[in-house]
Amino acid sequence: xxxxxxxxxxxxxxxxxxxxxxxxxxxxxxxxxxxxxxxxxxxxxxxxxxxxxxxxxxxxxxxxxxxxxxxxxxxxxxxxxxxxxxxxxxxxxxxxxxxxxxxx
Amino acid sequence: xxxxxxxxxxxxxxxxxxxxxxxxxxxxxxxxxxxxxxxxxxxxxxxxxxxxxxxxxxxxxxxxxxxxxxxxxxxxxxxxxxxxxxxxxxxxxxxxxxxxxxxxxxxxxxxxxxxxxxxxxxxxxxxxxxxxxxxxxxxxxxxxxxxxxxxxxxxxxxxxxxxxxxxxxxxxxxxxxxxxxxxxxxxxxxxxxxxxxxxxxxxxxxxxxxxxxxxxxxxxxxxxxxxxxxxxxxxxxxxx
Numbered sequence: 001x002x003x004x005x006x007x008x009x010x011x012x013x014x015x016x017x018x019x020x021x022x023x024x025x026x027x028x029x030x031x032x033x034x035x036x037x038x039x040x041x042x043x044x045x046x047x048x049x050x051x052x053x054x055x056x057x058x059x060x061x062x063x064x065x066x067x068x069x070x071x072x073x074x075x076x077x078x079x080x081x082x083x084x085x086x087x088x089x090x091x092x093x094x095x096x097x098x099x100x101x102x103x104x
Numbered sequence: 105x106x107x108x109x110x111x112x113x114x115x116x117x118x119x120x121x122x123x124x125x126x127x128x129x130x131x132x133x134x135x136x137x138x139x140x141x142x143x144x145x146x147x148x149x150x151x152x153x154x155x156x157x158x159x160x161x162x163x164x165x166x167x168x169x170x171x172x173x174x175x176x177x178x179x180x181x182x183x184x185x186x187x188x189x190x191x192x193x194x195x196x197x198x199x200x201x202x203x204x205x206x207x208x209x210x211x212x213x214x215x216x217x218x219x220x221x222x223x224x225x226x227x228x229x230x231x232x233x234x235x236x237x238x239x240x241x242x243x244x245x246x247x248x249x250x251x252x253x254x255x256x257x258x259x260x261x262x263x264x265x266x267x268x269x270x271x272x273x274x275x276x277x278x279x280x281x282x283x284x285x286x287x288x289x290x291x292x293x294x295x296x297x298x299x300x301x302x303x304x305x306x307x308x309x310x311x312x313x314x315x316x317x318x319x320x321x322x323x324x325x326x327x328x329x330x331x332x333x334x335x336x337x338x339x340x341x342x343x344x
Binding site for chain 1: 112113114118119122123125126127129130133134136137138140142143144145146147148149151152163164166167168171172175176179182183185186187189190193242319322326327329330331
């Protein structure tokens, strides 16, 4: 199996594991972390593609640039999610999502 | 509240269903990945052919700030929205001052005085190096933002000094500057976000400078605004 496929399959597995995390974990922080890791799985795949596409030692700059863009977007989204989570905790005292009637 | 039982995760049925879903998703993704060519050159040749027109020598910088400037422009927009959203959640137009100025102590005080100029020099260097090596606006913004945070955490006044207009202007600078330059060129006959090759280098440096400042202030704003009020403790009631 080529190096490219190993990394690409690890990225696919990481993405699926993170989906499991988002569904089964109740704590908001864990859900946010799982979502963030999901992004990292995509970055791993893009970096693998950049590495595969290299010509004369220059990695493909397009997927490379996409990862750089993606990292900032992921950081922004995570930070905003954390701000929302803290606000939610301050307002309700909960660290997991509840329905209007108080049931989980 | 901290002593409460850990929150139970989903029950066994949800877990099993979720594992099945995860395996199915992995199967789909793995099939997609296995269909990719193991050897390819992608867009490397295309970029390297035209890099002379981009105004910079580092391929990823050329893609980020010239060939695919749209991505970077909207990336700055996402960062702006996140920082703005965090401020809105706080219902604040400026960031709170550090509560009570603590005495940093001689060691921390000395360290901060040494590190802040070093961080500023490193930030500017990273920004400049971005034209021909890894580096650029976001890395530089990260370092300068960290310097602002260090000042704040060690009891100095930093971001809290910004007036509402200054804070807003700083957050907006990258997005608005990028758009202003693109619009100006658009009016003078270029495609939106296309740079004349002769001016591309200068335009990229100006845009990167503005983005650096916006990124630094946005990171600090996100960090500070996400913290609940330092004076308030426990759940806030009846605030809305």
